[in-house]
Amino acid sequence: MTKLIVTTAVLLSILSMPASAQPAAQSTDEMVNEARAMVKAFGGSLKQALQAAIKEGGLTNGIGVCKTVAPEIAASNSNDEWRISRTSLKVRNSNNAPTDWQAIQLQAMKKQPVKNGKPVEVWQVSEASGQPEFQYMSAIPTQKLCLGCHGDSIDPKVKAKLAELYPEDKATGFSEGDLRGAFVVTRKIPAPE
Template sequence: MARTTYTTAVLLSFLSMPAMAQVPPEQTDELVTEARSMVKDFSGSLKKALQAAIKEGGLTNAIEVCNTIAPEIAADNSTGGWTISRTSLKVRNPDNAPTDWQELQLHAMAEKPVRNGKPVETWQVSEASGQPPFRYMSAIPTQKLCLGCHGKSINPEVKAKLAELYPEDRATGFSEGDLRGAFVVTRENPVP
């Protein structure tokens, strides 16, 4: 059974689930704990790299970090059968487009990306053919720092750099607190 921290995603998850694994709750809790830890490590490393880039060369420098360093950080944190990535309803990089399941979760998260001071999250354990045995998502709310590259009013120099590195960019027009996207964690090998 899917476990989530919000009702809308529970309903959407049930609609998208062909079959569910019979995994004891304590094993699911371990998987969720590991996924949360991966998100914390990835987001912390990425934020640190972005802040250093901004300090060194401004927002255009940070865009370079997102373009080259962010995928490396994700790859470095994807080990032992685990994969971490990001997705959004409005992607900057088309390679990060959501799957059908992820899109359903993103629509639900968009209603209220933060609850009780924490980003909303959802997860699913599945035995469905062609699906990861475990998948997890944690909302990425738009923060004030994000608006320079993702907001409604973007500096022309930043716009030019975005157009150069991301010609299909759709990740603008956000306001502080909007759902910017989500971290996605999957476990491809069989669930323990």
């Protein structure tokens, strides 16, 4: 019994370390837990910033936050090892277009973005790029808050602001509960020493 407690304590101390201080050889389960924590931090910060911007200046103000603040939040939640971003089958910003693997996962998630009350998630470790890489995705179901800018019935002022900031916007026509996109977390896996 003591051995199990010590092992659990060691595991918990590793998971609580910053990613840059963690040992190079993390298990897939540990990387999934790290990715989940990053998604929670990024998603929470983004939602809070959007709600504050909309409260302060309406939906058009929220669009500006998505354009400028969302990439800053992603950057502040990323580091030398880990990177977090968003993607979708219908992107607003073409820089967020999915890779082939991400597009396949999004198509599957589209059928059921939420399972057992939680966003669907997938992950893999791939060596396709020549260096092992951990890839994680967590579905972003469309919430009521999203519909003012991503739904079917968008106010003309909001449409004009979207056209100004995102001339190639494809991210409209969603209904509540639809798959809006996914959070993506990647990590290059260091070669064993």
